Amino acid sequence: EADIYQTPRYLVIGTGKKITLECSQTMGHDKMYWYQQDPGMELHLIHYSYGVNSTEKGDLSSESTVSRIRTEHFPLTLESARPSHTSQYLCASSEPAGQDNEQFFGPGTRLTVL
Amino acid sequence: GDSVTQMEGPVTLSEEAFLTINCTYTATGYPSLFWYVQYPGEGLQLLLKATKADDKGSNKGFEATYRKETTSFHLEKGSVQVSDSAVYFCALKWGSASKIIFGSGTRLSIRP
Numbered sequence: 001e002a003d004i005y006q007t008p009r010y011l012v013i014g015t016g017k018k019i020t021l022e023c024s025q026t027m028g029h030d031k032m033y034w035y036q037q038d039p040g041m042e043l044h045l046i047h048y049s050y051g052v053n054s055t056e057k058g059d060l061s062s063e064s065t066v067s068r069i070r071t072e073h074f075p076l077t078l079e080s081a082r083p084s085h086t087s088q089y090l091c092a093s094s095e096p097a098g099q100d101n102e103q104f105f106g107p108g109t110r111l112t113v114l
Numbered sequence: 115g116d117s118v119t120q121m122e123g124p125v126t127l128s129e130e131a132f133l134t135i136n137c138t139y140t141a142t143g144y145p146s147l148f149w150y151v152q153y154p155g156e157g158l159q160l161l162l163k164a165t166k167a168d169d170k171g172s173n174k175g176f177e178a179t180y181r182k183e184t185t186s187f188h189l190e191k192g193s194v195q196v197s198d199s200a201v202y203f204c205a206l207k208w209g210s211a212s213k214i215i216f217g218s219g220t221r222l223s224i225r226p
Contacts, residue, residue: 042216048213
């Protein structure tokens with residue numbers, strides 16, 4: 001059982017609001033990731049981190065930002081939410097380098113911006 | 115660049131039917147290959163994996179064999195159950211890279 005948590009699970013919010021999606025893991029993993037999953041199910045990597053104070057942009061451009069001040073915590077922030085940000089956001093983590101290391105996923109946050 | 119192509123869904127089968135979900139990949143070198151499953155309302159979880167050619171990954175009655183000659187990693191199950199209804203993602207990871215490349219997902223629905 002993976003120990004990776006996301007809150008909130010569901011969020012409905014109005015346009016222009018600032019939001020933070022929380023992600024935490026208790027496995028001591030250095031590497032963490034944020035994916036955006038569109039209604040067609042496809043996953044898009046939007047941010048990742050190799051460890052504390054490391055953040056990188058993913059393959060899909062996103063207006064969100066992330067921070068990594070602690071190993072276990074990797075929050076994602078939208079300064080001003082818009083309807084185009086409506087999506088499912090999945091957080092994941094993995095152990096250090098290894099070809100067959102899997103990623104462990106949280107349950108996701110479903111965000112709706114009105 | 116590296117990529118994963120899997121069959122489009124949705125796939126609808128009756129209970130106890132045989133399942134195949136096709137997956138092919140394009141990559142330089144010898145990536146590790148994965149199948150992840152996403153049940154309704156949940157995140158992804160690893161179903162099975164294979165790290166080198168001719169390896170067979172298996173779990174919960176599902177199997178997939180790493181075929182280097184056809185660059186494929188098709189998912190199979192001999193007798194599906196209603197509880198197998200989910201979205202299935204084929205994926206590859208190459209070398210020590212952190213990122214996993216996912217296919218677009220295949221939604222599977224099993225009728226009782």
